[in-house]
Amino acid sequence: MLEFAGFLPVLLLVGLAAIQLGLVGFAANQAGTGARAGARVASQAEGGDGVAAARAAMTDGLDATVTPGGGGDTTTYTVAVHVPTLLPFVGNGWTVTRSATMPNDDTGEVALP
Template sequence: MLEFAGFLPVLLLVGLAAIQLGLVGYAANQAGSGARAAARAASQGDSGEAAGAAAMDGDLSSSIDVGIGAETTTATVEVQVPTLLPFIGSDWSVTKHATMPNDDTDTDD
């Protein structure tokens, strides 16, 4: 019993670290989804920022930047990773990029 009580804080710390790693993966997944949606919408002439924000969890703090070029549109999304462990800094972020070809609106026959 005494050995388990001494080892319990280590087990809790390992469990919390595993959950924190899952939060990093979740933030990366959300950033990728938001970047793809923003690039797709902006390449079709819609609001990329609105589409990117709609594709992500609204509780995550994020920034969306869309750059429209001559042939492609690139969206960059940065998502702040939520922190669970109190001794880990809260300045973690995940950045994802997505590039989509622009719609061909020129109808030369």
């Protein structure tokens, strides 16, 4: 019993670190999804709102910054997601950034089968 009581804080710390690592992976996944959705919508010939599409593709409640960019033949969107922290001694957390670049649609060409 005494050995378990001594090992319990280490076991809890390892469990919280594993959950924190999962949160980092989740934030990276959401940032990539938002960047791809924003770039895809903005690169279409209709020129939709890529920022709104990027935010809609991500889970609600995330602290995310969506930045449109690119020009010419491509559209690039960059999404930065702030990772929430579970462990109090790791600081204010991290920010995960992902970018996606999509080619712009050509409106004057007709696709042949």
